[in-house]
Amino acid sequence: MNAGRVARRRAGWGLALVAVAVLVTAVLVGVAPAQTQAPAQEPAYRQFPVLGSRLAVWAVAQLHLNFAAFILGCPIFAVIIEIVGWRLRDERYDWLAHEFVKLTFAAFSTTALLGALLLFLFVGYYPRFWSYMTGIFYPTYWVYALLFFAETFIVYLWYYGWDWLAGPRKWIHVSLGVLSNLVGTAILFVANAWVTFMVSPGGVDEAGRVTSLWAAINNFTWMPINIHRLIANIVFGGTIAAAYAAFRFLSARTDEERARYDWMGYVGNFVALSAFIVLPFAGYWLGFEIYQFNQTMGITMMGGFMSWLWIVQAILIGVLFLGSNYYLWLGMERIPGSERYRKFMPPMLLVLTVGFLIWATPRSMVVTFEEARAMGGTHHPFLGVFGVMSAKNTVVNLMILTTFLSWVLYRRANRVSTKPWVRTGMAVQWVVFALAAAAVVAIGVLGYYVESGVRVLRLSPLQVLVVLIAIVVVMAIDIPMFRGARSTGAIRWGTIAPRSQYVLILLAVTFTWLMGLMGFARSGIRQHWHVYGLLRDTSPDAVTPALGYAANVITVVTIVFFALVAFIFWLGGLAERGRAEAAGHAAPAIAGGREG
Amino acid sequence: MRLPVGVKAAIFTLIVMGLYTYFANSIPQIESRPPQELSLEGGNVTPAQLVKAGEEIFKTKGTCEVCHRIGQKGTRAPDLAGIGGRAGTRKPGTSGKAYLIESLVNPNAYVVEGYPPIMPAVDRPPIGLNRSEVWALTAYLQSLGGTVDVTLADIPATVGAGGAAGGPTAAEVKLPGDPKAGKAVFTGKGGCMACHKAGDVPGTPVGPDLSQIARIQTPDYIMRKILDPKGMGTVSGYPAGVMPQTFGQTLTAKEYTDLVAFLLTLK
Numbered sequence A: 001m002n003a004g005r006v007a008r009r010r011a012g013w014g015l016a017l018v019a020v021a022v023l024v025t026a027v028l029v030g031v032a033p034a035q036t037q038a039p040a041q042e043p044a045y046r047q048f049p050v051l052g053s054r055l056a057v058w059a060v061a062q063l064h065l066n067f068a069a070f071i072l073g074c075p076i077f078a079v080i081i082e083i084v085g086w087r088l089r090d091e092r093y094d095w096l097a098h099e100f101v102k103l104t105f106a107a108f109s110t111t112a113l114l115g116a117l118l119l120f121l122f123v124g125y126y127p128r129f130w131s132y133m134t135g136i137f138y139p140t141y142w143v144y145a146l147l148f149f150a151e152t153f154i155v156y157l158w159y160y161g162w163d164w165l166a167g168p169r170k171w172i173h174v175s176l177g178v179l180s181n182l183v184g185t186a187i188l189f190v191a192n193a194w195v196t197f198m199v200s201p202g203g204v205d206e207a208g209r210v211t212s213l214w215a216a217i218n219n220f221t222w223m224p225i226n227i228h229r230l231i232a233n234i235v236f237g238g239t240i241a242a243a244y245a246a247f248r249f250l251s252a253r254t255d256e257e258r259a260r261y262d263w264m265g266y267v268g269n270f271v272a273l274s275a276f277i278v279l280p281f282a283g284y285w286l287g288f289e290i291y292q293f294n295q296t297m298g299i300t301m302m303g304g305f306m307s308w309l310w311i312v313q314a315i316l317i318g319v320l321f322l323g324s325n326y327y328l329w330l331g332m333e334r335i336p337g338s339e340r341y342r343k344f345m346p347p348m349l350l351v352l353t354v355g356f357l358i359w360a361t362p363r364s365m366v367v368t369f370e371e372a373r374a375m376g377g378t379h380h381p382f383l384g385v386f387g388v389m390s391a392k393n394t395v396v397n398l399m400i401l402t403t404f405l406s407w408v409l410y411r412r413a414n415r416v417s418t419k420p421w422v423r424t425g426m427a428v429q430w431v432v433f434a435l436a437a438a439a440v441v442a443i444g445v446l447g448y449y450v451e452s453g454v455r456v457l458r459l460s461p462l463q464v465l466v467v468l469i470a471i472v473v474v475m476a477i478d479i480p481m482f483r484g485a486r487s488t489g490a491i492r493w494g495t496i497a498p499r500s501q502y503v504l505i506l507l508a509v510t511f512t513w514l515m516g517l518m519g520f521a522r523s524g525i526r527q528h529w530h531v532y533g534l535l536r537d538t539s540p541d542a543v544t545p546a547l548g549y550a551a552n553v554i555t556v557v558t559i560v561f562f563a564l565v566a567f568i569f570w571l572g573g574l575a576e577r578g579r580a581e582a583a584g585h586a587a588p589a590i591a592g593g594r595e596g
Numbered sequence B: 001m002r003l004p005v006g007v008k009a010a011i012f013t014l015i016v017m018g019l020y021t022y023f024a025n026s027i028p029q030i031e032s033r034p035p036q037e038l039s040l041e042g043g044n045v046t047p048a049q050l051v052k053a054g055e056e057i058f059k060t061k062g063t064c065e066v067c068h069r070i071g072q073k074g075t076r077a078p079d080l081a082g083i084g085g086r087a088g089t090r091k092p093g094t095s096g097k098a099y100l101i102e103s104l105v106n107p108n109a110y111v112v113e114g115y116p117p118i119m120p121a122v123d124r125p126p127i128g129l130n131r132s133e134v135w136a137l138t139a140y141l142q143s144l145g146g147t148v149d150v151t152l153a154d155i156p157a158t159v160g161a162g163g164a165a166g167g168p169t170a171a172e173v174k175l176p177g178d179p180k181a182g183k184a185v186f187t188g189k190g191g192c193m194a195c196h197k198a199g200d201v202p203g204t205p206v207g208p209d210l211s212q213i214a215r216i217q218t219p220d221y222i223m224r225k226i227l228d229p230k231g232m233g234t235v236s237g238y239p240a241g242v243m244p245q246t247f248g249q250t251l252t253a254k255e256y257t258d259l260v261a262f263l264l265t266l267k
Helices: A003-037 A053-088 A091-125 A127-160 A167-199 A213-217 A222-251 A255-293 A295-303 A309-332 A338-359 A369-375 A383-387 A389-411 A422-449 A452-481 A499-524 A547-576 B005-026 B047-059 B083-089 B096-105 B131-143 B179-187 B219-227 B253-263
Strands: A529-531
Touching: A053 A091, A053 A167, A053 A222, A053 A255, A053 A499, A053 A547, A091 A127, A091 A222, A091 A255, A091 A547, A127 A167, A127 A213, A127 A529, A167 A213, A167 A222, A167 A529, A222 A255, A222 A499, A222 B005, A255 A295, A255 A309, A255 A389, A255 A452, A255 A499, A309 A338, A309 A389, A309 A499, A309 A547, A309 B005, A338 A389, A383 A389, A389 A422, A389 A452, A422 A452, A499 A547, A499 B005, A547 B005, B047 B131, B047 B219, B047 B253, B083 B096, B083 B131, B096 B131, B179 B253, B219 B253
Parallel strands: none
Antiparallel strands: none
């Protein structure tokens, strides 16, 4: 069968699936107001067979979120890469952008189907809750449905119009990519309004009646979650795309193929890492807003039954930091001239390892009764000092600075600046790094001697500001300093150690697992409330489970997610086989190409 | 045999996730259970029972302990050591119990200098204590350096409106303890079965058989006996000074309440 016809048939199926999902949404939206008029006839809950309703909703919601994050995050950097390729007239980037959109495209209909399934579960098993939410957010459902239509058609046009809108009409094609991202972001924002309302409701009176739809949407955690998810989606999309490239690299039969997927993995990881560096700042803002909304909720989240969750999170993020840096260091081995920077790796590894250990140090130790008595409590006299926010914020900022340094060294690995002021420029950069690190440590130490309010509201943001200023200043010097730099040799794409590709897989798995954990945290801080303080969970599932149970669920969901992703990518590969070449998307040669 | 890349990647992925899962299962496992309703309306409850119930609410449903410490200065909220004694001196013309009740249901009416006005009204969601629970909590706060004299009538009828609906009636006292968990304390951490038989729980006859303790003793006696066995005297025919005096320190408030709840089932 002709490859083009296969692709068109796939597109038809995809469109049909999305249309069904949106239609179902629209029908249910229409039915929902009738339900709110006769709540007495509806049971508050129904029990999902075998698994139970909560577990069913949890698993499907997390799967939907994973796919949604991928299809929203991947196009953001796909369009950036496309713009880079367009402006530099570099075919490699155009091919890569097309590859990324292809991956997104394959996951599109699965995301819509999972969304529809989630809706069925809510309507069927949590009818009272769903009626309540509908009573408030009914108008936004239409916006969501319309945006979804728009997104679907724009992405289809973007993907299928790749060749049609090439050449002088490329700007139209790029605009479609930008537009699809704007619409995708709007979809994310609408869905976030529902989710964040459950955590930090606003725009309702004490009885839960809506007083202002806009206030319900623009609740305390809406914008922080919007920003946090937007950035996290880019990281997620980047790590998944990089893992895909890693798999293709490891399966490659030719050097050319290896070079291509080595480069793709590098770009995916680079995008992920760039977004990842700022993610903790967005997370801090989100936590801050939760405290602003309700102190009790904030304290329960950080110091109550969820306190150990943050230790697990620290370990996962520590793995991400260490993995990202290790990948960069391995990547430098394929860059001629990078040998001069090897000496920086041991101290950077030391900072990252110590930072990791401090971040993962719990405030209260797991000890026996006798040990606690000997220590005079569950706080260790020495290690306990590292279990508080002052220490953790400090090391996180130092780890971000270190990762940024890794990337700066990677960036200049095969370049020698020809500017006459290079010595001064580099000296200033090192001074900026040193001053930033010293300031972060000093502010961290000061944090032990002030009230929590001062630490949370002033010192922690100050630490973040110092790091951001350092990044901006270093880059402001670096970019002009290495403009027109002399090359010490082209990057030998494809010669990177195969273990580096397992690091990319590790990053994707860890970030996906982390997303599941954070989903549990966001949902779990509501405890026994569907909508915090307004609509109580009176179902048999009202207990918020312990971390072990949550971890088991997250692992199973992550396995299912990766199995589905592998299957979808395989299907996508079947349909695309031979088509790219026929349509002019032949993969460009990468090995020995220009430095990336 | 060379494994296909897909198999190797899958094994690697499973190992990574397995390690995360193992670690998450190795650390303290804490569930968050919905709080139980306590109803004392119309009940014949002693001050000691009231204080004990209030302490439990302080530490659990009330979430007071999240910010307030007793005997330790906090940065979020004042130290409550001695609050029962000094409450009457905080606002001129306001009695101690009135001040405490106001602090619970209208916390921003008077904020202690140097602290932010962050306390939520305890009778409103999400804490949502009912009238009985506010009563018990006030009694507990009074017990911290003062005299417990608050009555249910002192708590405004508007507090936690409807909070007692569906709760126990008549003279039944319901403590927020879990008899099943209490049985585990009895046979486990408390070590009670080393000396006492209790219904279907076997025990050596070093101490009295507790199989009908709830029928022959009051809840107040049982609660006090656990905390102060020497002060409550020794049952005739049994050796004195054997029962440990340390349960007040070794048992948590929850374990203590659970243990009492279990003993109150022995009729």
